[in-house]
Amino acid sequence: MAYxxxxxxxxISLNVSIFSTLISLxxxxxxxxxxxxxxxxxxxxxxxxxxxxTSIPPVCAGLIVYLIISRSGPLGWTGLLYTPTxxxxxxxxxxxxxxxxxxxxxxxxxxxxxxxxxxxxxxxFYVITKLLLLNRYGLYKxxxxxxxGRAISEYGAAAIVGGSIDxxxxxxxxxxxxxTSKGNLDVAIGLGGMLILISFTIxxxxxxxxxxx
Amino acid sequence: MKxxxxxxxxxxxxxSSPILARDYLIIQSTTSTVSTGLLEYLGxxxxxxxxxxxxxxxxxxxxAIKNATRGDADILLVHSKKDEMKFVEEGLGIKRHxxxxxxxxxxGPKSDPAKIKNLKDLKSILKIxxxxxxxxxxxxxxxxxxxxxxxxxxxxxxxFEEKGWYIKTGSGMISTLNIASxxxxxxxxxxxxxxxxxxxxxxEILFEGDENLFNPYGIxxxxxxxxxxxxxxxxxxxxxxxxxxxxxxxxxxxxxSNNQLFFIYE
Numbered sequence: 001m002a003y004x005x006x007x008x009x010x011x012i013s014l015n016v017s018i019f020s021t022l023i024s025l026x027x028x029x030x031x032x033x034x035x036x037x038x039x040x041x042x043x044x045x046x047x048x049x050x051x052x053x054t055s056i057p058p059v060c061a062g063l064i065v066y067l068i069i070s071r072s073g074p075l076g077w078t079g080l081l082y083t084p085t086x087x088x089x090x091x092x093x094x095x096x097x098x099x100x101x102x103x104x105x106x107x108x109x110x111x112x113x114x115x116x117x118x119x120x121x122x123x124x125f126y127v128i129t130k131l132l133l134l135n136r137y138g139l140y141k142x143x144x145x146x147x148x149g150r151a152i153s154e155y156g157a158a159a160i161v162g163g164s165i166d167x168x169x170x171x172x173x174x175x176x177x178x179x180t181s182k183g184n185l186d187v188a189i190g191l192g193g194m195l196i197l198i199s200f201t202i203x204x205x206x207x208x209x210x211x212x213x
Numbered sequence: 214m215k216x217x218x219x220x221x222x223x224x225x226x227x228x229s230s231p232i233l234a235r236d237y238l239i240i241q242s243t244t245s246t247v248s249t250g251l252l253e254y255l256g257x258x259x260x261x262x263x264x265x266x267x268x269x270x271x272x273x274x275x276x277a278i279k280n281a282t283r284g285d286a287d288i289l290l291v292h293s294k295k296d297e298m299k300f301v302e303e304g305l306g307i308k309r310h311x312x313x314x315x316x317x318x319x320x321g322p323k324s325d326p327a328k329i330k331n332l333k334d335l336k337s338i339l340k341i342x343x344x345x346x347x348x349x350x351x352x353x354x355x356x357x358x359x360x361x362x363x364x365x366x367x368x369x370x371x372x373f374e375e376k377g378w379y380i381k382t383g384s385g386m387i388s389t390l391n392i393a394s395x396x397x398x399x400x401x402x403x404x405x406x407x408x409x410x411x412x413x414x415x416x417e418i419l420f421e422g423d424e425n426l427f428n429p430y431g432i433x434x435x436x437x438x439x440x441x442x443x444x445x446x447x448x449x450x451x452x453x454x455x456x457x458x459x460x461x462x463x464x465x466x467x468x469x470s471n472n473q474l475f476f477i478y479e
Contacts, residue, residue: 020239071284071442079442082239082270102371163270182248182387183411 005175006190013171016084017152020091024151024193025144027092032103033129034145035204037111047104055095058090062160069161082163087171090157102143105130142206149202153195226299237266238447241278241286243357244385246430247271249409249474251467252290258463259454265447273385275355284440287448289433292357292403297431300438305440306433310456313475314429316405318359319420320390323398327400335423336369343371345378348398352389353381357428362401365425390416403428405474430475 035046043086067073069080069089080086110132111118118128133140155173162169172191179188246252247269256267270280281289282305289306300306319338321327327347329338341445342349343366351373352359366373373379379421380398382389386406394401394415402410407418432455434448454460461477468474 071440076284077442082268118452163268165268165270168268180250181385181391182409183387183391 002184002187002190005179005187006194008167009170009172009191010194012133012169013089013152013173014083015173016087016158017091020088020095020151021148023088024092024096024147025140027096028099028103028143028147029133030129031096031139032100033107033133035100036104036107037125037128037132041128046102046209050097050101052103054101056094056097057156058094058154059156059160061093062090062157065093065157065161069107081161082165082169084162084169086161087158087169090161091151091154092156094154095151098150099143102146103140106136106139110135145202145206149199153199193199235444236264237268237304238287238424238451239285240267240269241281242269242271242290243274243277243292244271244387245292245357245403245406246290248387249469250383250407251405251464251475254467255455255460255463259451263450264407265452273354273356274360281435284442285318286299286436287443288451289435290430292428292430293360294431295362296430297433303431304438307436309433310452310479311356311433312430312432312455312476314427315404315475316421317358317401317426318404318418319399319401320393320407320416321419322397322415324397325416325419326397327399330419332420335365335420336423338420339365339369339371342399343373343378345376348378348380348396349373350380350382350389350393350396350398350400352386353383354385356386358386358401360405361426364403368425397399406470408474409469415452416451440448 035050041157044196045153066081068077069078069086071079071081071113080089111128114132118131123131131135153173154175158169159174159177162171162174164170164174170178172195176191176195179185240252242252248271249344252267252269252271255262256269260266270277270286272280273298274293277286277289278300280286280298281300289297289300289424290312294309297306297309301309319329321329327341329341330337332341333370341347353360363373379394380392382392384392386402387410390398390402390406390410391412392398394412397415399419432452434445434452435443436445437445455464465473465479
C-alpha cells in the first residue's frame with residue numbers, strides 16, 4: 001500500500017515536472033534569445049520584470065493560475081482545473097522566468113563577444129539566434145535541470161490547481177503534506193527521501209559541470 | 214521561424230487533451246470523507262461498474278462550497294446542512310439528498326485537566342472549557358466541524374475568540390488533532406476522522422452522544438442552468454447509485470479497525 005502510493009506520487013511528479021520543464025524550455029529559449037539580441041523599446045523594463053519574476057512564490061503562481069482556469073475565470077471553459085495539465089501550467093509559470101533569465105544572461109554575454117563578427121558576415125537575426133543557441137548547447141541542459149529541480153520540489157502551486165486528487169494530481173510534495181498530517185509517516189518519509197535524492201542529484205550534476213564559468 | 218510554430222503546436226496538443234473528453238466527475242468534499250478513504254473506496258467500486266472516474270477534492274466544507282459556487286465541481290458532498298440548503302435555494306444546486314450521518318465528539322488529553330470526562334451535560338462542559346484555564350483548539354477554516362463548534366459556543370452564549378486559551382489552527386481535522394495532542398488541548402472532531410486518526414497516545418474521547426452533536430452529510434448535484442459544464446447524467450447516475458441499496462450497503466460496510474464510520478438512513 002505504502003509502496004504503491006509512493007510509486008504513484010513519483011510517477012505523477014515526474015510526469016508533470018518533465019512536461020513543465022520541456023514546455024518552459026521551449027518558451028524560454030526563443031524568449032531569452034530574442035530579448036538578448038533584439039533592441040526594442042521597453043527592453044530593460046522587460047528584463048527587469050523577468051528577473052523579478054524569478055522569485056515568484058509558488059503559492060502565488062498557483063493562485064494566479066487557479067483564478068484564470070477556475071470555471072468562473074476567463075479560461076474556465078477549458079475545464080483544466082484539477083488536472084495534471086493545470087499543474088504543468090502553474091509550474092511553468094514558476095520556472096519560465098528562471099530559465100529565461102538564465103538563457104537571457106548567457107546569450108547577451110555571448111552576443112557581446114561575437115557581435116562584430118556576426119554582423120560583419122551579414123548574419124540575419126534568425127541565423128544569429130540559431131548560432132548562439134547552438135553555441136552553448138550544454139548550458140541549456142543545465143538550465144533545464146535547474147528548472148526541473150525547482151518544478152519537482154515546489155509545493156503550493158501544483159497543490160492549489162491540482163487539488164491533490166488521488167491517482168490524478170497527488171504528486172510527491174502534496175502527498176508528503178497529506179500523509180504527514182494523516183500520521184502516515186512511513187509514506188511521508190519514503191517520499192521525502194526520494195525528493196531529497198532527486199534534488200541532490202540535480203544539484204550535484206549542475207554544480208559539477210561548472211557551466212557558469 | 215518554423216520551429217517556433219512546432220513548439221506552439223506541441224504545447225497546444227499537450228494542453229488540449231483534457232478539454233476534449235471528460236469521463237470523470239469532480240466532487241468537492243470534506244476532509245472527513247477523503248482522509249478516511251470513504252470516497253476512494255466508493256469511487257473505485259463505481260468506476261469498476263460504470264467506467265466513470267470519481268475525482269475528489271478534499272477541503273473544508275466552507276471551501277468546498279466556495280469552490281462549487283465558482284463552478285469547479287459536478288457534485289458537492291459536505292456536512293453543514295444550513296449552508297447546503299442555502300446553496301440549493303440560491304439555485305446553485307438541484308436538490309439536497311440526505312446521504313449519511315455520524316456524530317461529533319469532544320476529545321482531549323487523557324489526563325483531562327478540566328475534569329469533563331464524567332460530566333453528562335454539553336453546556337457545562339463548554340462552560341468549563343470557555344473559562345480560559347484550558348486550551349481549546351479550533352479549526353478556524355470554515356469547515357463543517359468548525360461551523361458546528363462555533364454554533365455550539367453561540368447556542369449557549371459562551372464567549373470564545375478571546376485571549377490565549379482559544380487556539381486557531383486553520384488546518385484540517387487530522388492536523389488539528391495532532392496539534393491538540395502536542396499542546397495537551399481539547400478539541401471537537403467528527404467521529405470518522407477520530408477513528409482513522411492514528412496518533413491517539415495522548416488523546417481520548419471525553420464527551421459524546423448529545424443531540425447537538427449530530428453530523429449529517431448531504432449530497433448535491435450542481436445546477437446545470439448555472440453551470441453548463443456539469444455532467445448531469447453521470448452525476449445523477451452516481452447519486453442514485455449511492456442512494457441505492459447497494460451504495461448504502463457499501464457505506465454501511467466501510468469500516469476502519471472494525472468500526473463503522475458512517476451511518477445511513479434506513
